[in-house]
Amino acid sequence: MDFYRRFFIIWLLLLLIDIIYATSRIQPKRVTAEYGSDLSLSCTFPEEDSDKTIVQWLYQNSTDYHSNHRSNKIYWRPLFLNSQLLTSSETRYSIQQKSQQTNDTSVTYSTILTLAKVTESDEGLYMCKSLSPKLIQMTYQVRVIQSLDITPKQIIIPADELGQYSIRLNCILTDNHTGRRHEIHWWHNNKRLGTNSNRHARITKNSTQHSFISTLFYTGEPANIAGSYICESDPLRKSVSVHLEANKSSGIILNFNKNK
Template identity: 70%
Template sequence: MQTDWRSSLKRVTAEYGSDLSLSCTFQNKDSDEIIVQWLYQNSTDTNHRRSKSHWKPLFLNTQSLIPRETRYSIQQKIQKINRTFIAYSTILTLTKVTDSDEGLYMCKSLLPKTIQMTYQVQVIQSLDINPKQLIIPSDEMGKYSIQLSCILKDNHTNRRHHDIFWWHNNKRLGSRTNRFARIIKNFTQHSVTSTLFYTGDSSFITGNYVCESEPLRRHISVKLQTNISSS
């Protein structure tokens, strides 16, 4: 099977034991017949970079080509855009992900023209954020510094790269975008820790924080302590 899947490759992180959904959307004329395939190539084939890689068929439209594998399911949605065009969406879901599910997943529209999207799935052990909640004392006025850590555990940290991003109230944080934010990464044999140091006025740094290794997200709320006086 000759495919140039690298041009449309998207990396996705899945947590061991969780469910994973991958989706593709194609726009076609309402009158056209739509044929969509889902295919899989395991990480062994991918890492060895065979000249003739083996792709395993999973689904043809909604028809399963692996009836004995019950962890896979497929959904399709058709939405009319206008009188001429429709949006055809296909969603592949894999339940209780394991290390053996790592690899490439391709959805490919065969008619009326060939369009494809490829996901590279990496399975990690866990993604956690510490602390779970942070309360700033009410007597802290002016500038205040917080420290948050995002810990990604992976049995294969030594041979692959992980991106971890930080967000504050839906805005991306980084030294290039915010001079009050500093992010440091530490690596061990089986983990990556991204630590956020953030300094600013106590009322400014409160809010919702997210650490993300797409599509996994972990949340923490930073709040100001409220004094409740009793009579």
């Protein structure tokens, strides 16, 4: 029996047994995507034999999820079997696979699923499963928001300002869905900020019907305030770079260059 025929038989068995009715539910990792952006989900497995590595990507949208709860059955739609696309109705999905030597004896296999220009219809659960030589799987819960932004775009510090100075940044997450909770975290120069872990930082939270606002108050010498600030709703990140510049009026300007 040639390789392709065996591969096809294995695929049919997986669809009948492993895909349609999953035997257990795994606690998913929650990720946030911004409407219209690209989102990549990755899984990495130890690779013992590349010729025998079989990896599936499966999908369960919000409609499937609620139907599953009513019927007490767990149904997953197949997306990819290794690099083979299994749904012709969705062309915005792509797959990337690579192997990497981690040390003299170990090799890891990574598979990356990318969703182009996500919409609210992409919300749901995504699972990757390595079926040989042993079962390994990981699940993501994808939620789509309208936007994530940081304000203000510019702060001016007077040149004669001495000692401690404070800035205020707002990270605004807009979500058309009501009743959902979101976690927003702040970073300064690659260091996680928190009221309890950094005496220069104070973070407050507020929310409206469709917006979640995290406000960062940062206090310190002007030179210490400068740097990169990031607000994050995993894995979505928005950043501003803060620079000190002397202008013609002898002031110091902190310019915010917004990056996605």
